[in-house]
Amino acid sequence: MNRPMVEADKLQYSYPDGTAALSGVSFHIAPGESVALVGENGAGKSTLLQHFTGCLFPSGGLLKVAGLLVDRKNLPAVRRAVGMVFQNPDDQLFMPTVFEDVAFGLLNLGVPEAEADAKVLDALKTVGAAHLSGRPPYRLSQGEKRAAAIAGVLAMAPEILVMDEPSSNLDPLSRRRLIALLKTFGHTKIIATHDLDLALELCERTIVIHKGSLTADGPTAEIFRNDALLGKSSLERPPSMRSCQPAAPRAVDPDGTSC
Amino acid sequence: MHMADALISPGVGGLMWAVSGGLIAYSAKKVRKEADHRKVPLMGALGAFIFAAQMINFTIPGTGSSGHLGGGLILSILLGPYAAFLVLASVLAVQALFFADGGLLALGCNIFNLGFFTCFAAYPLIYKTIAGRSLAGKRLLPAAVIAGIAGLQLGALGVVLETVFSGVSDLPFRTFLSLMLPIHLAIGIVEGLVTSAVAGFIIKARPELLAAAAGRAPIGLSVKRTALGLAAAAVISGTALSWFASAKPDGLEWALFRTSGREELENSGKLRGCLASLQNKTAFLPGYSFKRAATAARPAEKAAWPAVDAGTSVAGFVGGVLTLLLAALAGLWLKR
Amino acid sequence: MNELGRNLIDIGYIDTLSAGDSPLHRLDPRAKLLTTFLFISAVVSFNKYEVSALVPFFLYPAFLILAGELPARYLAGKLLAVAPFAVLVGIFNPVLDRQILFQLGPVGVSGGWVSFISILTRFALTVSAALALLSVTGMNGICEALARLGVPRPFVVQLLFLNRYLLALTGEAERMSRARSLRSSARKIMDLRIYEQLLGQLLLRTLDRAERVYRAMLCRGFDGRIRVVRFSKIGSRETAFVLCWAGVFAVFRAMNISLVFGNLVMGAMK
Numbered sequence: 001m002n003r004p005m006v007e008a009d010k011l012q013y014s015y016p017d018g019t020a021a022l023s024g025v026s027f028h029i030a031p032g033e034s035v036a037l038v039g040e041n042g043a044g045k046s047t048l049l050q051h052f053t054g055c056l057f058p059s060g061g062l063l064k065v066a067g068l069l070v071d072r073k074n075l076p077a078v079r080r081a082v083g084m085v086f087q088n089p090d091d092q093l094f095m096p097t098v099f100e101d102v103a104f105g106l107l108n109l110g111v112p113e114a115e116a117d118a119k120v121l122d123a124l125k126t127v128g129a130a131h132l133s134g135r136p137p138y139r140l141s142q143g144e145k146r147a148a149a150i151a152g153v154l155a156m157a158p159e160i161l162v163m164d165e166p167s168s169n170l171d172p173l174s175r176r177r178l179i180a181l182l183k184t185f186g187h188t189k190i191i192a193t194h195d196l197d198l199a200l201e202l203c204e205r206t207i208v209i210h211k212g213s214l215t216a217d218g219p220t221a222e223i224f225r226n227d228a229l230l231g232k233s234s235l236e237r238p239p240s241m242r243s244c245q246p247a248a249p250r251a252v253d254p255d256g257t258s259c
Numbered sequence: 260m261h262m263a264d265a266l267i268s269p270g271v272g273g274l275m276w277a278v279s280g281g282l283i284a285y286s287a288k289k290v291r292k293e294a295d296h297r298k299v300p301l302m303g304a305l306g307a308f309i310f311a312a313q314m315i316n317f318t319i320p321g322t323g324s325s326g327h328l329g330g331g332l333i334l335s336i337l338l339g340p341y342a343a344f345l346v347l348a349s350v351l352a353v354q355a356l357f358f359a360d361g362g363l364l365a366l367g368c369n370i371f372n373l374g375f376f377t378c379f380a381a382y383p384l385i386y387k388t389i390a391g392r393s394l395a396g397k398r399l400l401p402a403a404v405i406a407g408i409a410g411l412q413l414g415a416l417g418v419v420l421e422t423v424f425s426g427v428s429d430l431p432f433r434t435f436l437s438l439m440l441p442i443h444l445a446i447g448i449v450e451g452l453v454t455s456a457v458a459g460f461i462i463k464a465r466p467e468l469l470a471a472a473a474g475r476a477p478i479g480l481s482v483k484r485t486a487l488g489l490a491a492a493a494v495i496s497g498t499a500l501s502w503f504a505s506a507k508p509d510g511l512e513w514a515l516f517r518t519s520g521r522e523e524l525e526n527s528g529k530l531r532g533c534l535a536s537l538q539n540k541t542a543f544l545p546g547y548s549f550k551r552a553a554t555a556a557r558p559a560e561k562a563a564w565p566a567v568d569a570g571t572s573v574a575g576f577v578g579g580v581l582t583l584l585l586a587a588l589a590g591l592w593l594k595r
Numbered sequence: 596m597n598e599l600g601r602n603l604i605d606i607g608y609i610d611t612l613s614a615g616d617s618p619l620h621r622l623d624p625r626a627k628l629l630t631t632f633l634f635i636s637a638v639v640s641f642n643k644y645e646v647s648a649l650v651p652f653f654l655y656p657a658f659l660i661l662a663g664e665l666p667a668r669y670l671a672g673k674l675l676a677v678a679p680f681a682v683l684v685g686i687f688n689p690v691l692d693r694q695i696l697f698q699l700g701p702v703g704v705s706g707g708w709v710s711f712i713s714i715l716t717r718f719a720l721t722v723s724a725a726l727a728l729l730s731v732t733g734m735n736g737i738c739e740a741l742a743r744l745g746v747p748r749p750f751v752v753q754l755l756f757l758n759r760y761l762l763a764l765t766g767e768a769e770r771m772s773r774a775r776s777l778r779s780s781a782r783k784i785m786d787l788r789i790y791e792q793l794l795g796q797l798l799l800r801t802l803d804r805a806e807r808v809y810r811a812m813l814c815r816g817f818d819g820r821i822r823v824v825r826f827s828k829i830g831s832r833e834t835a836f837v838l839c840w841a842g843v844f845a846v847f848r849a850m851n852i853s854l855v856f857g858n859l860v861m862g863a864m865k
Contacts, residue, residue, distance in 0.1 A: 016467075053814045076816065084814040091807040094300065094759050095821075096735035108816030136735065138762050139614070156815065264721055269639050287747030296819040297809050303756020304805035308798055310761060311768035314599045317790035328794065349753045353761070356729050356737070357606055359677045359722040363632075364639055453791060460795030465802060 004028040005066060005160055005188045006052070012060030013047055021047040023212045024061060029188060031159075036199035036220060037192040039209035040234035045164075045192040048209065052162050052190065053084045066159050080109065083158030083187075087165045089145035093137035098129065098148045101137060105156040123155035124148075127181060143174030150181070161187040167195045196224060196238035208233055262369050262418055264362030268425040275421065276367030282375060283348055289341040298342055305334060306346045310353065329446075331377030332386065332407055332454045337461070340378040347374040372417040381410035399462075400455045407451025408444060415443040599769040605673070606762060609726075612665055613733030619662040624732045624740035626833035630655075630840045631728045637844040638720050644696070644709050647853035649716045654847075655840065656720065659727035670726055674719060685714035734758040752821045760804070768797055 006029035013022040021044045029035055039045050050056040051063050054075045063070045066081035086092045095101035102123055106116040124130045127147040132140060137148060146166065153161065166182070167175045179201055182189070193199055199206060199220055206223045208216040210233045216223050223229065224241055264272070290298065309330035316327050330350070334343035348370045354360040361369050389402035419435045613620070619627075634655050641649060660667050692707030729737070735758065742751040771793055809817075846852070 050810070053810075055810050055813065079814055079816055082814075084811070086807065086811050088807070090763060091804065092811040094303075094756065094808055094812070096738070096755055096759070104812075104817075104822070105815035107822040108818060108820075135614070136610075136759075138759065139610070152815065264639065264717070269636065272639070283750050284747050287749040290749045291747075294819060296817065299752060299817075299819070299821070300756060300808040300812065301802070301805040302753050304760050304764065304801045304808065306753065306757035307760040307764035308801040310757070311599070311765040312794055312797065314602055314765070315768060315772055315790070315793065316598070317787055333798075345750055345753050346757075349750065349757045352754065353734070353757060356725060356734070357609065358602070359673075359725065362721055363635055363725055364721070449787075452787065453794065456787075456791035457795050457798055460791070461798060461802075464795075464799055 003031075003067060004064075005031045005033070006190070007064040008061070009063075010061035011048075011051065011058050011063050013044075013051065013056060014059050021212055022051075022058075025209070025212075025214045026061075027207060027214060027217055029190065031188055032186060033205060034189040034191070034203040036196075036203035036206040037190060037209065038194070038196065038199065038206060038233065038235060043209045043233065044212045045209055049084070049162055049164055049190070049192055052082050052160070054078045080156070081158055082160045082162055083153035083156055085146075085150055085153050085161065085163040085166060087168060089142070089149040090138070092149045092152065093145060096136055097133070098124070098135055098137060098140070098151075099133040101148065102152045102155050105152060109156065119155050120151075123151040126154060127151045128177075141174075142169050143171065143177065146170065146174070146178060147181075159188060161185065161189045163189070163191045163193075165193055165195075166191060167193065167198050194235070196235065197240050200224060200238055200240065262361055262365040262372065262421060264364045267365055267368060267421060269364070271421050271425045272364040272367060274367075275371050276364075279348065279367040279370040279374075282344065282371070282379075286341040286344045290345060293339075293341070298338065302338060302342050302346050305337065306349050306353075309334065309346065309350050313350075313354075328453050328457075329373060329377070329411070329450050331374060331410060332382060332403060332450065333457055335378050335382035336386070336454070336458050340382055343382070344374045344378040347378065368417070368421050372414040372421075376413035376417065377406075377410035380413055381406040385409050399458060400451075403455035403458065404448055404451030407449075407454060408447035411443040411447035411450060412440060415439040599765060599772060603762065603765050603769055606765070608669070609730050610733065610762075612663075612730040613736065615664060615731070617662060617664050617731070619659065619731050622836060623829050623833045624736035625743055625829065626836045627728055627732050628737060628740045628744070630837050631724050633837075633841055633844055634724050635721050637848050638717055640848070641713075641717075643713055644706060646709060646713050646716055647857070648847070648851040649713065649720065651847045651852040652720050652844075654843070656723040656727050659724065659731060663727065663731035665727060665730050670723060670730070673726060674723055677722060678715075678718070681715055681718035685711040688714070748821075755821075763804075764797075764801060767800060771797060 006027075008025055008027050010024045010026055011022055012020070012024055014020045025044075025048065037045050037048065047056065051058060051070060052065055054070050054072075057071060065078055068074045068077050068081065070078050093101050095104055099120055102120045103116050106119055107113075111119065121130065121133075124133055127150050129144060129147040129151055132144055132148060137145060140148060166178060170178060175195075175198070179198055182191075182202055189202070191199065191203060203220050205218065206216070206220040207214060208223060208229065215233070216226070216229055221241075224237055227237060230236055267275075309328070312328045312330065314327070331343060331347050334346050337343070338346065351361075351369050351373065352366060355363055355366045355369070386402045386406035389405060390398045416436070416439075419432065419439055422435065423432045634652070638649065638652055659665070660670060688711040689705060689707035692705060692710065694706045695703040696706045696709050697704055732740070735755065738751050738754045738758070741754070742748065775789065775793060
């Protein structure tokens with residue numbers, strides 16, 4: 001493995017009121033890897049995600065992204081390297097139009113206007129939202145909002161994409177489109193999600209967080225087969241992995257109880 | 260207590276636009292200087308909160324009538340006076356545009372009446388003085404209630420002064436004031452109660468947010484200097500207002516449109532007749548056209564009526580109706 | 596539906612209208628804002644007994660409605676919805692001011708009635724023009740115009756953010772108050788205690804949202820400045836729009852078109 005893209009070493013975090021949210025989490029993520037971050041509500045996933053973008057700083061241990069130590073000094077460079085897609089696109093899209101919103105980050109980076117224009121259009125085309133460019137964000141569907149939010153992050157050309165529940169609130173078709181879109185990205189991806197099917201499709205590796213500690217880290221399919229491990233984290237095997245065995249006799253089950 | 264376009268003269272409306280515009284510019288400068296970036300989305304969201312909160316009505320205890328939050332005081336507590344003033348001004352502007360609340364001309368008056376007095380008078384001089392820097396619950400309630408009352412009383416005074424100086428309504432100053440102040444006493448008490456309850460709620464749930472706000476000096480400098488500045492502002496605006504009022508009731512109108520000779524003629528024909536007794540009975544409603552009680556001399560009426568020529572008026576009436584009809588027809592035709 | 600729900604629909608609808616694509620929509624917002632301001636100034640500058648000279652001014656809102664392809668019926672409904680206020684303000688004029696101003700055949704029309712009608716006319720003119728302006732420009736357009744006319748940046752940004760989160764928070768308030776009324780079917784009124792709780796909850800959600808938005812902004816390099824980019828340009832169409840209407844308003848203000856017209860008709864009848 002070459003230089004890791006993300007390096008967490010005994011990462012700890014306690015909230016100001018003393019609650020420990022992360023108690024010594026260590027892992028490495030290689031460039032181009034896609035990693036799912038799973039765990040029960042309140043396990044510490046969101047706290048961890050906020051460290052990647054420097055919205056929170058470790059209380060102990062250390063975290064490096066793209067070779068940079070996440071601290072106050074490196075903040076601009078860290079935020080350049082890491083693109084964060086928030087759970088609720090309404091929190092992320094605040095400019096009057098989709099175009100201006102996608103341009104927001106670029107202009108903050110000091111990209112000249114003409115160049116920014118081209119990059120905005122590129123990003124919108126990539127997510128299939130070029131036709132939404134002039135629309136105000138609050139008039140978009142959930143799927144369109146999600147696409148616009150991703151475009152806003154994509155335009156800044158980050159090395160690492162961090163996503164918080166990307167499939168929440170999406171209808172099945174929009175979710176399917178999102179998965180297809182994310183599959184085309186070559187970025188290093190960290191996806192926090194309860195949607196284990198999505199994790200299975202997009203991420204070859206999964207990290208399980210439970211009560212602030214890392215309880216498993218390995219190939220996604222392997223982890224999702226471990227019912228005991230999943231149960232401990234209030235998770236369950238994704239529907240696509242609940243195979244019906246044996247298939248033939250059950251298929252004609254007169255009670256109709258087959259799955 | 261929104262001022263309405265219908266109640267004010269262009270002179271007063273314009274002047275108050277200038278005053279409120281100046282205050283907005285000043286507050287914007289201050290907010291920019293504070294450089295608290297967190298406030299940018301916070302102010303926007305709080306504006307939307309006040310906007311939404313004003314549409315939820317509650318029943319005022321013991322009366323059966325309903326009221327809603329004004330919001331200036333809670334905004335000041337959460338954001339400090341400058342940002343609070345900007346937020347309140349933005350809310351009033353949006354209400355004027357979307358719901359025709361008060362109207363565009365009266366917007367300057369409304370921003371001043373509802374924003375200035377709470378954010379720059381009641382909050383720093385009364386609320387901060389009583390509540391101090393402590394967040395303890397005991398002082399919060401009296402501070403908010405007294406500040407709420409003061410803010411709304413001053414606001415009501417503003418409404419009365421603007422109305423009287425506008426000269427559009429001839430309601431006497433004292434009568435109007437003696438009606439407005441008690442009503443706004445009740446509203447002020449409720450505003451204070453709601454503000455302290457909501458602030459108490461936030462203190463419990465997000466102590467860090469209010470702690471940051473409470474640590475701020477109210478208006479940068481001392482209370483004394485603030486009071487002095489306030490007094491100076493009052494004197495200046497009072498003088499300017501009375502100049503407008505005395506020199507020419509419709510100062511701006513006169514300045515802008517004196518070219519049309521008809522104007523003066525018709526102005527001199529102002530109605531002076533009025534039934535004083537009736538007015539006293541109905542004065543609770545600040546009407547557009549209430550007459551000056553002192554000039555209710557009937558015999559004077561005929562003399563005061565030279566300008567209106569019946570023939571002209573009938574022609575105007577006929578022409579007006581025809582113009583309307585024509586416009587409607589043109590509209591229908593164009594619509595097809 | 597409660598007041599919140601109705602307002603929500605109204606705001607949403609006007610916003611939809613402003614997303615239209617007529618030539619009027621495409622006009623630089625500054626031109627429309629300036630012209631409407633001139634219009635309102637001209638209308639309110641008349642004395643309080645003027646009615647007939649005001650009538651021609653309906654040309655401007657009518658033009659905005661037609662050229663902007665706005666639903667006249669809907670806007671008229673909105674106008675009627677706020678009309679009770681104007682009626683309330685003016686209704687005492689006929690009572691207090693009984694001086695007969697002119698005879699219309701056998702009927703004597705008093706000054707109070709004339710000024711009352713004048714209030715209603717002014718009201719209809721200013722409100723319909725402001726509504727039509729908003730419907731062909733949109734809040735974002737108005738903000739753009741304000742920014743370019745020199746209104747301080749923090750205030751313009753405040754208006755933009757307010758507009759952005761208006762529907763979201765009003766929607767949240769509506770859901771909360773609907774949830775409340777569903778659980779208190781017998782009581783229509785909301786007492787102070789419940790009101791305070793509801794408001795406190797709403798405020799907490801507001802603060803949480805503001806914090807999340809702030810974080811999202813930081814993640815994209817927010818440094819305290821909002822760079823509003825795309826600006827349309829003042830072209831010959833804009834100049835022509837402002838100048839033409841300014842001319843029209845000046846003519847309407849200087850001479851009573853209705854009166855001229857009426858005299859002509861009356862003269863012809865003789």
